[in-house]
Amino acid sequence: ETGVTQSPTHLIKTRGQQVTLRCSSQSGHNTVSWYQQALGQGPQFIFQYYREEENGRGNFPPRFSGLQFPNYSSELNVNALELDDSALYLCASSLASGRGGNRAGELFFGEGSRLTVL
Amino acid sequence: DQQVKQNSPSLSVQEGRISILNCDYTNSMFDYFLWYKKYPAEGPTFLISISSIKDKNEDGRFTVFLNKSAKHLSLHIVPSQPGDSAVYFCAALRTDSWGKLQFGAGTQVVVTP
Numbered sequence: 001e002t003g004v005t006q007s008p009t010h011l012i013k014t015r016g017q018q019v020t021l022r023c024s025s026q027s028g029h030n031t032v033s034w035y036q037q038a039l040g041q042g043p044q045f046i047f048q049y050y051r052e053e054e055n056g057r058g059n060f061p062p063r064f065s066g067l068q069f070p071n072y073s074s075e076l077n078v079n080a081l082e083l084d085d086s087a088l089y090l091c092a093s094s095l096a097s098g099r100g101g102n103r104a105g106e107l108f109f110g111e112g113s114r115l116t117v118l
Numbered sequence: 119d120q121q122v123k124q125n126s127p128s129l130s131v132q133e134g135r136i137s138i139l140n141c142d143y144t145n146s147m148f149d150y151f152l153w154y155k156k157y158p159a160e161g162p163t164f165l166i167s168i169s170s171i172k173d174k175n176e177d178g179r180f181t182v183f184l185n186k187s188a189k190h191l192s193l194h195i196v197p198s199q200p201g202d203s204a205v206y207f208c209a210a211l212r213t214d215s216w217g218k219l220q221f222g223a224g225t226q227v228v229v230t231p
Contacts, residue, residue: 042221104150105211109161
C-alpha cells in the first residue's frame with residue numbers, strides 16, 4: 001500500500017510569484033484535503049476535493065486553488081505569493097464518509113511541502 | 119477564530135509516568151474529536167478518536183476523555199515512553215463536513231528517561 005507522497009519537499013519563491021504543489025493520495029483513497037501549517041500553529045483547512053470537484057473550502061482567498069485528477073492525485077496552486085504564505089503545506093487523503101471502515105476524520109497525511117516566500 | 123485550543127504548548131514528563139494533554143473547543147456543532155501525533159519531518163498520524171456520544175475511549179496506553187458540558191477533552195498516555203516524544207494535535211470535526219478538521223496549535227511532549 002503506497003502512502004501519501006508530496007512534491008516538492010522544500011521550495012523557495014519570491015513575493016508575487018506562483019507555486020504549484022503536488023500530492024499523490026494513498027492507494028484506494030478518493031478524497032484529498034489540503035492544509036496549511038504556519039510555524040507554531042496547527043494545520044488549517046484550505047479545501048477538499050472529492051471526485052475531482054471542490055467539496056468544501058476554509059477561510060482562504062481565491063488565489064489558493066486546486067485540482068483533483070481522475071487518478072485522485074491533486075495539485076494546490078497559489079498565485080501572487082505573499083510573505084505570510086510561508087508555511088508547511090500538508091496533503092491528506094481519505095475515503096469519503098466512512099466507507100471502507102475509514103473512521104470519521106481519519107486522514108492520512110503526507111510529509112508536507114515547506115514553502116518559503118522571500 | 120480559533121475553535122479548538124490547546125493552551126499548553128509543551129509538556130515534559132518522566133518515562134513511566136502519566137502524560138495528560140488538554141484541549142478545549144468552542145463550537146457545540148462538533149461531534150467527533152481526534153488526536154494526531156506528529157514527529158519532525160513527518161506528517162501528522164492519527165492516534166485516537168472519540169464520538170460526542172461517548173465520554174471515554176481507550177486504545178492501549180492511550181485514553182481520550184470527553185466532557186461535552188465543559189467543551190473539554192483530554193488525552194492520557196500511561197505509561198509514557200520515550201517514543202511518545204512528539205507534537206500532539208487535538209482536532210474536531212462535524213461529521214457532515216467529512217475531512218475538514220479544525221486543529222489546535224499542538225502540545226510538544228518530551229518524555230525523559
